[in-house]
Each structure stands twice: as C-alpha cells, then as structure tokens.
Amino acid sequence: MVLMNGDRRVAVFSLEDAYIEILDEKFLPLSIKDAIKTTTYASPEQLKESMRTIDKFKDFLSGRVLNIAREHAKEILNSLSFSQSSKTSERIAIVLACSGLSMTDNFWIKGDDDTRTFADVNLRNKRLGDDFDIIRLKLVQAA
Numbered sequence: 703m704v705l706m707n708g709d710r711r712v713a714v715f716s717l718e719d720a721y722i723e724i725l726d727e728k729f730l731p732l733s734i735k736d737a738i739k740t741t742t743y744a745s746p747e748q749l750k751e752s753m754r755t756i757d758k759f760k761d762f763l764s765g766r767v768l769n770i771a772r773e774h775a776k777e778i779l780n781s782l783s784f785s786q787s788s789k790t791s792e793r794i795a796i797v798l799a800c801s802g803l804s805m806t807d808n809f810w811i812k813g814d815d816d817t818r819t820f821a822d823v824n825l826r827n828k829r830l831g832d833d834f835d836i837i838r839l840k841l842v843q844a845a
Contacts, residue, residue: 703798707731708808708820713738717794720756731809734762764793766802766809 705713707729715722724730724740738759741752802811803825810823821827 704812706810722755722759734758760790763797764790766797766804767793
C-alpha cells in the first residue's frame with residue numbers, strides 16, 4: 703500500500719510484513735514525520751526501532767477513523783457492518799476500507815496498483831448526492 707499526500711507518494715508500507723519505506727520524508731504527516739523511519743531488520747537494535755516505527759504508524763492510521771463518541775458514529779459504523787471496537791487492528795481496517803481519507807488534510811492510502819488520483823478521491827470536491835458519499839464522509843472525518 704502507498705501513503706499519499708495529494709498525488710505525491712510519501713511512503714510504501716505493508717502492515718502484514720511490518721514494512722515501511724519512506725519515499726519523501728518532507729511530505730509525511732507532521733504527527734509522524736520525525737517518529738518513523740524506513741524499517742530494517744539487520745540487527746537487534748534495528749529490529750526494536752522498526753517495531754516502534756510500525757506501532758507509531760499504526761497509531762497514526764488508527765487516529766484517522768471517526769471517533770465513536772461523535773454524533774451518529776455508531777449508526778454509520780453499523781450501516782457499513784464495521785465494528786465499534788476500539789481495537790487498533792479494527793480501527794485500521796476501517797481506515798483502509800475508506801482509503802484513509804479525511805476532511806482535514808490531503809493524506810490518503812491507495813493500493814499498489816490503484817490508478818486513482820487525489821482529484822478522484824478528494825472529499826472536499828465531492829458532491830454529496832449519493833447516500834454512500836455522505837456515510838463515507840462522516841466515517842472518515844478525523845475525530
């Protein structure tokens with residue numbers, strides 16, 4: 703998967719393989735810019751640092767999901783058959799299903815073979831005529 707900032711590729715990652723490669727550090731989200739590095743597992747010290755990087759990246763992703771305490775959040779999650787759990791893994795699954803989109807920034811996630819551009823997914827430029835777009839908008843707003 704690829705973490706995007708608009709149309710700029712900033713990191714390639716696989717949570718299953720505990721792998722992150724930073725492509726453009728200048729354009730990483732400020733909340734993780736100095737906290738994550740490209741993972742390497744050549745020594746025990748690098749293993750520990752890489753696992754901390756993966757945990758920090760998971761925290762970043764987990765924070766991109768709609769807070770369950772927000773109005774209508776439970777209804778939205780139920781309508782999409784998503785769990786209301788506060789488990790990080792389940793929150794990340796929701797974020798990945800919604801491409802990690804938020805109304806507050808230009809970061810999003812796409813698959814390796816995904817050809818969409820930011821213009822295709824940017825929530826701020828979408829017309830909200832479709833019920834799914836409304837649900838998706840509410841779901842991915844950052845808490």
